[in-house]
Amino acid sequence: MKTVLRNKIEHLSIKESSTVTEALRQMDAIDKKLLLVVDSKGDYKSIVSVGDVQRHLIKQQDFETKIKSLIRENIRVAKKDDSIENIKKEMLAYRMEFMPVVDAKNTLVDIVFWEDLFKEQSLKNKPSLDLPVVIMAGGKGSRLKPITNIIPKPLIPLGDKTIMEHIIERFVDHGCNQFFVCVNYKDKMIKDHFKELASTSYSLSFVKEEKPLGTVGALSLLKKELKKPFFLSNCDILVNQSLDEMYSYHKENNNELTLIGALKTMKMGYGTLEVDKDGLLNEITEKPEINMMVNAGLYLVEPHLLDGIPENSFYHITHLINAILKRKGRVGVFPVSEASWLDIGNWTVYNETLKTLGETPII
Numbered sequence: 001m002k003t004v005l006r007n008k009i010e011h012l013s014i015k016e017s018s019t020v021t022e023a024l025r026q027m028d029a030i031d032k033k034l035l036l037v038v039d040s041k042g043d044y045k046s047i048v049s050v051g052d053v054q055r056h057l058i059k060q061q062d063f064e065t066k067i068k069s070l071i072r073e074n075i076r077v078a079k080k081d082d083s084i085e086n087i088k089k090e091m092l093a094y095r096m097e098f099m100p101v102v103d104a105k106n107t108l109v110d111i112v113f114w115e116d117l118f119k120e121q122s123l124k125n126k127p128s129l130d131l132p133v134v135i136m137a138g139g140k141g142s143r144l145k146p147i148t149n150i151i152p153k154p155l156i157p158l159g160d161k162t163i164m165e166h167i168i169e170r171f172v173d174h175g176c177n178q179f180f181v182c183v184n185y186k187d188k189m190i191k192d193h194f195k196e197l198a199s200t201s202y203s204l205s206f207v208k209e210e211k212p213l214g215t216v217g218a219l220s221l222l223k224k225e226l227k228k229p230f231f232l233s234n235c236d237i238l239v240n241q242s243l244d245e246m247y248s249y250h251k252e253n254n255n256e257l258t259l260i261g262a263l264k265t266m267k268m269g270y271g272t273l274e275v276d277k278d279g280l281l282n283e284i285t286e287k288p289e290i291n292m293m294v295n296a297g298l299y300l301v302e303p304h305l306l307d308g309i310p311e312n313s314f315y316h317i318t319h320l321i322n323a324i325l326k327r328k329g330r331v332g333v334f335p336v337s338e339a340s341w342l343d344i345g346n347w348t349v350y351n352e353t354l355k356t357l358g359e360t361p362i363i
């Protein structure tokens with residue numbers, strides 16, 4: 001492979017011996033959803049997408065699986081003699097970030113990037129889910145004190161907008177324009193703020209909890225309004241994920257509830273010990289990393305589930321999920337990478353989120 005081509009694709013390449021976790025981290029680092037798979041010599045073998053990784057995690061939840069086992073037999077590549085118009089048509093049809101170009105021996109000879117062909121045109125299709133969205137905004141935001149003693153958590157600024165405005169805009173971008181906001185703590189401030197905005201791009205209704213009802217207890221107040229599947233979101237998270245893909249997974253698998261599971265890597269502060277039955281040390285691992293999926297606070301919910309939420313009672317999302325599982329109902333988990341999930345529920349992550357959005361941390 002020519003040096004120019006190697007330099008062009010180096011950051012896009014991942015070895016087939018790398019793990020699923022390493023692939024997700026690399027995608028996060030370069031802000032791409034597609035990687036070239038290479039062998040130990042750096043020669044091209046195939047491509048792997050974030051969709052390939054997500055499908056694997058949905059089925060097996062194994063973060064240490066090698067990328068080699070995820071490679072599909074039929075992948076989209078261009079041939080050396082294909083015209084640029086045909087390549088352009090294929091990339092546009094499947095919204096591909098880049099297209100590998102191979103010769104008759106499947107040797108990579110070039111790579112064509114979306115931005116080179118389509119300039120300013122967005123890579124993403126404009127979806128139109130047209131589903132209601134419920135935002136749970138009634139909590140006191142205890143982890144963000146002392147600012148939440150004055151400002152309710154939904155109005156905490158991220159740049160020149162509040163966190164709730166960012167959440168709403170991401171749903172609007174996916175074709176959702178009907179919002180219900182469940183409020184309790186400092187509800188007048190929240191209502192006044194959005195009354196001043198007076199947006200015409202979406203409708204927004206407030207549902208007042210007269211007392212704290214937990215994370216989903218207030219849904220009992222919306223039984224008449226919600227007659228089709230709806231998104232349910234915490235008011236302190238941002239998810240950078242194609243919501244239409246989440247919805248497709250939800251419907252194709254006949255789930256009653258689907259939640260976003262975000263990859264989280266925790267680094268142990270201690271060496272871990274593996275001990276045999278006689279108390280003798282087999283192995284010591286110095287400060288290992290543990291990979292897991294955590295609840296990101298974004299859900300897709302079928303409307304019939306509202307019938308099981310008691311009225312005027314404290315009720316958490318975990319109560320609802322456990323009730324579904326107890327009767328052998330279907331609760332799906334749609335995985336996303338660590339960087340695709342931003343949680344501003346505490347000061348450390350809030351400041352990291354500001355940096356991600358190009359803003360200056362405030363403390």
